Amino acid sequence: MGARTPLPTRFDPRPVESRWYTAWLEAGLFHARVEDPRPPWSVVIPPPNVTGSLHLGHALNNTLQDVLARHRRLQGFNVCWMPGTDHAGIATQVVVERELAKEGKTRHELGREAFVDRVWEWKARSGARIVEQLQALGCSCDWERERFTMDPGLSRAVREVFVRLHGEGLIYRDAFLVNWCPRCSTVLSDLEAPHRPSPGRLYTIRYPFVDGDDAIEIATTRPETLLGDTAVAVHPEDERYARHVGRTLRLPLLDREIPLVADAFVDREFGSGAVKVTPGHDPNDFECGRRLGLPIVNILNPDGTLNENAGPYAGLTVSEARGRVVADLETRGLLLGSREHPHEVPHCDRCDTVVEPLVSEQWFMRMEPLARPALEAVRDGRTTFHPRQWEKTYFHWLENVRPWVISRQLWWGHRIPAWRCTACERWTVAVEDPSACIHCGEAELEQDADVLDTWFSSALWPFSTFGWPDATPELELFYPTSVLSTAHDIIFFWVARMMMMGLHFMYDVPFRDVYIHPLIRDAEGKKMSKSRGNVIDPLEVMSAHGTDALRYTLVSLSAQGRDIKLGESQLEGGRAFVTKLWNAARFALMNLEADTAGQAGGAAGLYDRWIRHRMDVALAETHAALDAYRFNDAAAALYRFVWGELCDWYIELAKLALQGDEPRARLATQAQLREVLAGALVALHPIMPFVTEEIFQALPGRDGDFLMRQGYPKPGAPLSDAEAAEMDALVEVVACIRRVRGELGVPAGAKVQATLPTAAGTLAARHGAAIRSLCQVGELRVADTAPSATAAVASAAGFSVQVELADPSFLRDEVRRLEKTLGRLEKDLGFVIRKLENPKFVARAKPEVVDAEREKRARLDDEAERVRERLERLRRAVGGAS
RNA sequence: AGGCACGUAGCUCAGUGGGAGAGCACCACCUUGACACGGUGGGGGUCGGCGGUUCAAUCCCGCCCGUGCCUACCA
Numbered sequence: 001m002g003a004r005t006p007l008p009t010r011f012d013p014r015p016v017e018s019r020w021y022t023a024w025l026e027a028g029l030f031h032a033r034v035e036d037p038r039p040p041w042s043v044v045i046p047p048p049n050v051t052g053s054l055h056l057g058h059a060l061n062n063t064l065q066d067v068l069a070r071h072r073r074l075q076g077f078n079v080c081w082m083p084g085t086d087h088a089g090i091a092t093q094v095v096v097e098r099e100l101a102k103e104g105k106t107r108h109e110l111g112r113e114a115f116v117d118r119v120w121e122w123k124a125r126s127g128a129r130i131v132e133q134l135q136a137l138g139c140s141c142d143w144e145r146e147r148f149t150m151d152p153g154l155s156r157a158v159r160e161v162f163v164r165l166h167g168e169g170l171i172y173r174d175a176f177l178v179n180w181c182p183r184c185s186t187v188l189s190d191l192e193a194p195h196r197p198s199p200g201r202l203y204t205i206r207y208p209f210v211d212g213d214d215a216i217e218i219a220t221t222r223p224e225t226l227l228g229d230t231a232v233a234v235h236p237e238d239e240r241y242a243r244h245v246g247r248t249l250r251l252p253l254l255d256r257e258i259p260l261v262a263d264a265f266v267d268r269e270f271g272s273g274a275v276k277v278t279p280g281h282d283p284n285d286f287e288c289g290r291r292l293g294l295p296i297v298n299i300l301n302p303d304g305t306l307n308e309n310a311g312p313y314a315g316l317t318v319s320e321a322r323g324r325v326v327a328d329l330e331t332r333g334l335l336l337g338s339r340e341h342p343h344e345v346p347h348c349d350r351c352d353t354v355v356e357p358l359v360s361e362q363w364f365m366r367m368e369p370l371a372r373p374a375l376e377a378v379r380d381g382r383t384t385f386h387p388r389q390w391e392k393t394y395f396h397w398l399e400n401v402r403p404w405v406i407s408r409q410l411w412w413g414h415r416i417p418a419w420r421c422t423a424c425e426r427w428t429v430a431v432e433d434p435s436a437c438i439h440c441g442e443a444e445l446e447q448d449a450d451v452l453d454t455w456f457s458s459a460l461w462p463f464s465t466f467g468w469p470d471a472t473p474e475l476e477l478f479y480p481t482s483v484l485s486t487a488h489d490i491i492f493f494w495v496a497r498m499m500m501m502g503l504h505f506m507y508d509v510p511f512r513d514v515y516i517h518p519l520i521r522d523a524e525g526k527k528m529s530k531s532r533g534n535v536i537d538p539l540e541v542m543s544a545h546g547t548d549a550l551r552y553t554l555v556s557l558s559a560q561g562r563d564i565k566l567g568e569s570q571l572e573g574g575r576a577f578v579t580k581l582w583n584a585a586r587f588a589l590m591n592l593e594a595d596t597a598g599q600a601g602g603a604a605g606l607y608d609r610w611i612r613h614r615m616d617v618a619l620a621e622t623h624a625a626l627d628a629y630r631f632n633d634a635a636a637a638l639y640r641f642v643w644g645e646l647c648d649w650y651i652e653l654a655k656l657a658l659q660g661d662e663p664r665a666r667l668a669t670q671a672q673l674r675e676v677l678a679g680a681l682v683a684l685h686p687i688m689p690f691v692t693e694e695i696f697q698a699l700p701g702r703d704g705d706f707l708m709r710q711g712y713p714k715p716g717a718p719l720s721d722a723e724a725a726e727m728d729a730l731v732e733v734v735a736c737i738r739r740v741r742g743e744l745g746v747p748a749g750a751k752v753q754a755t756l757p758t759a760a761g762t763l764a765a766r767h768g769a770a771i772r773s774l775c776q777v778g779e780l781r782v783a784d785t786a787p788s789a790t791a792a793v794a795s796a797a798g799f800s801v802q803v804e805l806a807d808p809s810f811l812r813d814e815v816r817r818l819e820k821t822l823g824r825l826e827k828d829l830g831f832v833i834r835k836l837e838n839p840k841f842v843a844r845a846k847p848e849v850v851d852a853e854r855e856k857r858a859r860l861d862d863e864a865e866r867v868r869e870r871l872e873r874l875r876r877a878v879g880g881a882s
Numbered sequence: 883a884g885g886c887a888c889g890u891a892g893c894u895c896a897g898u899g900g901g902a903g904a905g906c907a908c909c910a911c912c913u914u915g916a917c918a919c920g921g922u923g924g925g926g927g928u929c930g931g932c933g934g935u936u937c938a939a940u941c942c943c944g945c946c947c948g949u950g951c952c953u954a955c956c957a
Contacts, residue, residue, distance in 0.1 A: 009917095195954085202957080220957060267956055275957050284955045343956090389886065396885075396953070488952085523894085525950080556905090557895080561887065563950080565894060569906050576905095576919040587916030632896075636904075651916075659915095735923095742923030748912040775922090776914095831901060840937040841900095849900060849938095 006698045007589055011582040013546030017690045021135055029073075029708055030140045032080035034473040041077035042478035043069060043511075044462050045141060046486050046494070047149065049088035050123045051095045054133035056520045056528065056566070057487060059538035063551045064517055064558060064631060065485050066139050070686035071626050072482075073140075074712050080478050082465050083134070083141035085127050087150045089413035089454040090184060090192070094350045096122050096412070112411050119412045123148075133539065138547055138689045140708075145474075147465045149457040150414065157464035158457050159417045159431045161505065166418075166429045170369060171406070173427065175361040177279075177286035178405050179346055182304025182318075183353040186409035187362050189453060190402065191493055193355045195344035202341035203326065204271070206334045207232055210248040210257055216241070219271030221341055222281075223329065224321040226251065227310045228299040229258055231277040233288060236262035238273055252334045253325065254311050263288045281357050300358050302409075318356065363407040363416060363450070370500035371398040377499060383509045386629040387560040390488055390516045397492045406453045413451030420446050459497035462510035469505075479506060483513040491516070515629045518558055523567030541571055548688035549575035555687050556635035577639060578691050581684065584647050585695040588677045591658045592670050592700055605657070605665070606766075608672035610727045611650040613719040614641060615679045619712060622683060635687060642680050649731065650676065656769050674699065679713045729797035730767045733760070736796030737775040740803045744792055744813045751778030753804040755791070758784050760799040789877050792817070793870050795863055811874060818871045825864040832857045 024030065032040075043065055048058055069081045096119050097107055107115040127148065134141065147154060165171040179193040180186070200221045208215040218232060229251055234241040245262045265288055266275050279289025280298045289296060299310045306313050306321050313321045329335040346355040375398050377383050378391055385391045407416060419428045421437035422444040428434045436443045457464070462481055466474040480502070486495060495514055502510030521527055522534040529535065541550045553574030557564045604612070618641035625633035650673075657669035678699060681692040685707050696707045719727075737754055746752060754777045756764045764771070764782045771777055787793050791802045792814045805811065832853055835841050842850055 218957080222957085265955080270956060278957095282955080282957080284957075287955085341957095344954090392886070393952070400953090519951090559896070562895080563888095567894080570894070572919070573905060579919045580917065583917035583920085585916085590916070636896075640904090647917085648921090738922060739924090742911080745911075748922070749914080828901080835900085835938080838937065842937080844937045845900075853900080 007582070007586050007695065009586070011546070011579060011691060011694075013548065013578075013690065014543065016694045017136070017138070017547055020690055020693045021138065024140070024706065024708070025143070027706060029706060030081070030142050031144050032078055032142050032478075034477050036078040038076055038078040040080065040477050041069075041072040042080040042082065042481040043483050043485070044082040044465060044481055045084060045139075046484075046490070047084045047086035047147075047458070047461065048130050048134075049091055050085045050127040050130070050148070051088065051092050052126070052130050054130060054137070054538055056536055056538050058130075058134070059137060059550065060520055060554045060558070060564070061485055061487065061517055062134055062137055062139050063554050064515070066137070066551075066689075067555060067631065067634075067686040068483065068485075068626065069140050070689060070708060071623075073708055074682060074685065074710070075623075076711060078477075079140075080145070080474075081139070081141045082145055082147070082478075082481075083131075083139070083143060084147035084149070084461075084465060085130060086458060087123070087148065087413060087454065089408060089410055089451060090186065090188075090350050091454075092119060092122070093410050093412040094184065107411065115411055136539070136542065136547065138551065140689075145465070149454075149461070153467065154457060154460070154464045155414055156431075157460050157468050158414045158452065160469045161460060161501065162417050162452070162456075163429055163431050164505075165365065170366045172364055172366070173361060174364050174403075175359055176364065176403070176405075177281075177283055177357055178360050178362060179355045180300075180302070180304075180358045180360065181348040181351065181353055181355055182300075182302070183351050184348060184410070185302050187360055187405050187407065188348060188355060189405050189455075192349045193346040194349055196347045197342060198345040198354075200341050200343050200345070201338045202271075203329075203338040204336040205252065205276075205329060206336055207249045207252060207276070208334075209244075209260075210250050212247075216244070216249065216260065216274050217272040217336060218274045218276045220276055221343060222322070224306075224313070224318060224325045225278045225281045225299070226276055226325065227254060227306070227313060227321075228278045228280045228297040229256075229276045230279055230289065230294045230297055231258050231261045231292070232274055233261050233263045233266050233277050234274045235266040235268045236264060238262075238266075238268050240273060252332065253328055261292050261294070263292060280359050283357055286357075286359065296359055298359055300356055304356060318354075362405050363418070363448075365404040365406050367401040367404055367500070370504055371401045371496075373503045374398055374496060374499040377503060377509050383499065383511060383514060385514045385516060387516065389561065390491060390514070393488065393491055394496060398496055401496075404453075406456050407448070407450040408453055409449075410451050413454060414457055416448040416450050416452055418448045420448065422446060455493055455497060458494055459501040460505075462498055462502055463506050475506075480509050481511045483515055484511040485515040485517060487519060488516045489519075513629070519563045520554075521563050521565050523565055523569075525563070525565050536566060545571050545575040546578060546691070548691045549578050551689075552577055552635065552687050555631045556639070558631035560630060577643070578688060580643055580647060581680070581688075582691060582695070584642070584651060585677060585681075585698075587651060588673050589698060589700075591654075592674055593667075604668055604672055606723055606726060607650060607653040607657075607770075608669060609717070609719055609723065611646060611676050612672065612716040613724075614645045614650075615676055615683075615713070616715040616718075617641075618645075619679070619683055619715075623712075626686075638680075638684055638687070642684070646676060646680060652774055653770055656773060674701070675713075678702075678710070681707060682710050682712055726763070726766075729760075729763055729799075730770060732797040733763065733799065733801060734771060734774045736794050736801050737771070737777065737803060740792050740794050740801075740817070741775065743817045744803075744805065744810045746805070746810065749776070750806070751776050752806070753777070753779045753781070755781040755783055755785070755787075755802040755804070757799055758782055760797075763797075763799075787870065789873075793866075794821070795866070800866065811877065815871065815874050818867055818874065822864060822867045822871065825860055825867065829857065829860045829864060832860060 069079050073079045100107060162171060179188040181188055202219050202221055203223045204217055204219050206215045206217055216232060232249055244260055247260050248257050249260055251258050265284055277285045277288055279286045279294050279296045297309050299306050301307045304318055306316050308314050313324060326335060348355055375395060378394060417429060419434055421440060421442050423442035424437060424440040426439040428438045428445060434445060437445060463475060463479055466472060466478055468475060498510045526534060538550060553571050618637050621637035622634045654669050654673055657665040681696045685692040693707050696702060761782050764780055768780050772780055787802050790805050790808050792805060794801050836853055836857060
């Protein structure tokens with residue numbers, strides 16, 4: 001009987017994946033139309049760097065977004081997943097500069113125009129690669145809408161935002177202390193200059209007073225910066241120095257005269273309590289200098305060498321200068337000592353060069369006016385973080401936000417729409433290239449050579465991609481987006497800035513939910529890094545185990561509030577699940593007749609209704625989990641349903657009817673098997689799109705469309721309590737007989753004879769075949785006779801189950817088994833009795849809890865008594881040999 | 883220095899105010915017509931430590947220890 005399965009014995013993922021992905025694209029399954037009347041659901045991809053290649057972080061984040069997008073499509077939403085890539089200004093420029101360096105060239109030799117052309121070439125090549133990799137992962141992005149941050153449309157949005165914010169006074173030009181990367185020769189934002197621990201020395205230096213023989217001692221880790229000192233500061237309430245404040249000191253080496261000043265920022269406990277003040281090269285000193293009106297001396301050139309202000313040290317690098325300054329101080333007897341002093345030093349995020357703080361004129365953005373609405377929107381719940389704890393991180397940053405340096409001295413990026421008049425030197429800021437200075441009317445204008453921080457355009461992504469500043473139907477429909485999924489390390493860089501810009505320009509939050517996904521570490525919990533050599537390449541995993549296996553594994557490990565430790569065994573688990581589904585489907589297909597549609601089967605039996613019900617429960621659990629971004633719970637619910645219920649119980653039970661000779665029952669079971677398998681495929685499709693589609697397309701009687709257009713099955717009739725209890729009893733009795741067999745070492749193939757009491761007569765009558773088949777019972781009797789001398793006895797579902805042992809040698813094992821059972825019962829009983837004998841428990845616990853304990857006590861008492869009796873009789877039979 | 887997580891079976895992790903679960907690993911038996919990437923059964927945990935709240939704490943609270951991450955100008 002049954003048609004031959006069209007599914008091969010083994011699932012070969014690769015050809016299946018590319019075949020279906022192409023088919024989905026051709027069918028336009030991922031494209032959202034604005035005319036679609038269904039409710040919208042949208043998400044924008046965190047645009048990967050154009051120079052990038054798919055790593056596990058991408059694989060995770062995009063799998064999770066794809067799960068959500070496919071899930072919402074199946075729920076009937078008009079889903080738009082906006083894809084695209086980021087020009088990643090400094091990162092990309094650094095990469096292309098490295099390419100050039102291999103050819104022995106620098107960008108300066110090429111010139112700006114040729115260099116930018118070169119980056120565009122690079123972009124064309126590697127931008128396509130990351131898109132292909134996302135497609136290989138199965139991402140159901142609306143590729144017809146793909147965007148790039150330097151597309152003309154998005155560039156126009158960037159200019160528009162710059163000009164408007166400038167007009168509102170939120171973008172301004174200022175000379176301020178900034179982070180400067182000497183290698184990249186550009187300013188960096190605080191976020192782009194992370195502090196890294198570095199070895200260092202703390203030097204103690206003597207600064208003599210001009211008007212006396214005395215001197216003051218200061219401590220510094222950067223002795224070379226004394227060349228830029230314009231004061232020495234002490235705490236105003238430090239009585240040691242109070243009488244000296246106002247005196248003049250002679251700056252060592254340069255012999256400049258500098259004042260001794262008082263400022264509360266000085267820590268009296270540190271070193272001597274006096275600190276050199278270098279407003280040009282230290283954030284604290286800069287602030288102090290501003291407060292006290294101290295002059296600023298910049299001693300650095302843009303390339304990190306010392307300039308003419310450093311006198312005899314001009315031309316040296318910072319580290320050369322440090323050595324020379326220390327040596328010269330020593331020669332003059334001004335160096336009092338030094339000791340090791342590890343500290344945190346800012347490094348360039350992209351090239352790891354030590355960042356120099358210096359004062360530079362740049363474009364800045366005022367953040368507080370933008371931050372306030374962004375804070376408010378999360379506080380009042382217009383946007384919610386998942387897990388919630390990340391809101392604290394968001395609040396902390398926005399509450400302490402500082403002006404953002406948005407100009408970069410790079411060539412790759414959005415050119416700043418500001419022109420300086422050669423005549424009056426003032427700035428003209430405009431969306432369209434101006435032909436004359438708006439201040440003096442002079443026509444000689446020079447556009448600012450700088451570009452904008454990459455994150456400036458990223459901040460606009462949720463609306464620039466939908467056509468802003470035009471009022472497009474896409475914006476109307478898909479903004480605000482439903483969710484943003486990203487990693488926590490990007491909350492400041494991106495999430496907060498999108499919130500600010502979205503609220504400012506769209507008057508609404510950019511997304512309702514922010515899902516912060518876990519970070520992936522290696523099996524030992526270490527961060528993956530190329531230098532450590534512990535990187536798992538998702539593409540390799542996909543070709544070794546299949547994309548569905550990778551996706552399932554990642555989803556199943558995405559618990560809230562914890563990083564993912566990923567190793568081979570986790571991936572094997574994912575693959576095993578894919579295989580299990582595949583094999584279950586093969587079984588079903590072997591047993592489904594092609595044309596059952598027209599034939600009248602019998603009514604669905606209990607097993608059919610039960611599995612249908614379990615499917616409804618699993619779907620409900622999965623959807624509740626996805627609503628709460630509890631991806632691991634969604635995966636677990638489906639795993640338990642497919643493996644633990646569908647495969648372990650339903651398929652085994654269904655074999656009775658499928659392989660029986662009752663045509664109506666067979667047809668009914670076939671119909672249910674088909675329906676439940678199809679339901680499982682739909683339910684799993686968001687997580688494992690490829691294998692589910694492959695199986696679905698092989699099902700007989702499908703309507704020819706894609707799985708994603710099926711929609712989730714509507715819940716069937718609920719199972720009555722009586723039916724549920726009946727199934728539970730069956731499962732318990734089967735498990736009980738299996739356990740007895742297992743514990744007594746009855747060979748797996750050997751048939752046993754079992755007896756159920758007449759109280760279980762209905763169960764035996766209805767499910768005798770199942771019990772016989774599932775636990776190798778040859779004969780199932782119903783009788784209330786006392787157990788024979790050679791029977792094992794156990795209780796299940798309130799019944800006493802007897803298993804007749806063909807071989808009396810098992811009786812010794814039975815004695816041991818019963819002793820163990822009795823031990824457990826007595827231990828449990830002890831707990832219950834202690835509880836019930838505690839008057840406070842009886843008085844104060846909820847009545848239903850007390851009742852439950854009383855019932856439990858009665859049940860345990862009863863069972864223990866039966867086991868004791870049985871044990872006694874057995875011991876006599878065995879003759880005390882144990 | 884501050885903040886935020888985490889600490890549950892050998893490993894990776896779920897979980898709940900009423901004596902704790904999964905996967906992998908382990909042990910035993912089983913190549914039964916979907917599946918050895920499998921089936922059935924089993925062993926294994928004073929739920930980091932100490933206090934507190936409660937009739938009852940693995941769960942709530944406090945402190946401590948350990949681990950990780952983030953923020954911070956200690957020269």
